[in-house]
Amino acid sequence: MGNLRRVPVGIVGASGYGGVQLVRLLMDHPEVEVVYLGGESSAGKPFGELYPHLAHAVNLPVEEVDPEIIGDRTEVVFLSLPNGLACEMTPKLLEKKCKVLDLSADYRFSDLTTYTTWYGKQRNDNATAATAVYGLPELYRSRIAEAQLIGCPGCYPTASLLALSPLLKQGLIVPETAIVDAKSGTSGGGRQAKINFLLAEADNSLGAYGVVRHRHTPEIEQICSDLAGHEVMIQFTPHLIPMVRGILATVYATLRDPGLVRDDLITIFRAFYRNSPWVRICETGEYPQTKWACGSNLCYIGLEVDPRTGRVIVMSAIDNLIKGQAGQAIQCMNIMMGWDETLGLPKLGFYP
């Protein structure tokens, strides 16, 4: 007989794009019960008023955020808030013995000086931050299993790091030659009114932003440095593309051994991800499309070697709201709770 007791979970920031994905997925998760939804401007409203398509399934109000009350009512808390808020409430939630999964950048950095430099917020929770584990299960599964606090990765870092990790871990590329050219749909910017996300601005147009200064650069570099065993700098350029969901990261790097061919690297990638149910390697020469990943927690990876330049080109496609955000956080929760990593997560995309 299965376990009848469901684990009570809370979602802070439930009214945002990450929050609504968490609600949608966790309502169907067999081991949890969503008992608390929190927000700021949405507090006091029924959730179904904010997202009428879920009104028939979610009969909960959005409540004000009080860590004391959340800690009393839940055992697992997802924080899907703008950067700089999670670090204010996490110490209290941990004190209350909750497991905390933060979807913002607050607990992604092992060195808080880097966080302060790039995010501009002074912090006084160093001791708490030191206990956080970076929530990329394909790299840090065993540490996630032991953790009480997870700093879930950003969407661009997820796509970029899954493309780069096998190459860096095996020492196959010159790390400093790595260039990440990435494109994101507009939902990456959240459910806020911003001029560049207006249909008239974003539609029928493609452009880079944050060139040489996007805050995901130090996040990607931190993990690349960990994999390479020394400090690594990466060139990262994000682009906004007129679609709602999805990220495609195209990564270029110079191979140390120019004799390597595509089949060698496919074998290496397959071996690296052999225990990772959410990574699919495109083995027969096809290149991943964001649409394949849409709605699922999968990351599709394809690659090619250019014998003329000696470079490897890796393409990595995810849904920014699922593997890039809410889905990955649930994957981490599954690991922390000792459940199957795939539990409650969508395996099949929406395509077309």
Ligand SMILES: NC(=O)C1=CN([C@@H]2O[C@H](COP(=O)(O)OP(=O)(O)OC[C@H]3O[C@@H](n4cnc5c(N)ncnc54)[C@H](OP(=O)(O)O)[C@@H]3O)[C@@H](O)[C@H]2O)C=CC1
């Ligand atoms: N969108 C994406 O693709 C990804 C986003 N992330 C990160 O995840 C986090 C959430 O992003 P996203 O869902 O896009 O953001 P949204 O802007 O869509 O949602 C933000 C949420 O935060 C709530 N909120 C804002 N201020 C407060 C406050 N002072 N107290 C309580 N709640 C507050 C809002 O509540 P209300 O509406 O009630 O005001 C809303 O529910 C961010 O840190 C983002 O950087 C990470 C990976 C991918």
Ligand SMILES: CC(=O)N[C@@H](CCC(=O)OP(=O)(O)O)C(=O)O
């Ligand atoms: C299209 C778009 O605007 N994308 C966002 C990335 C969202 C994200 O993951 O940001 P966090 O690191 O704060 O979690 C951006 O570039 O800022």
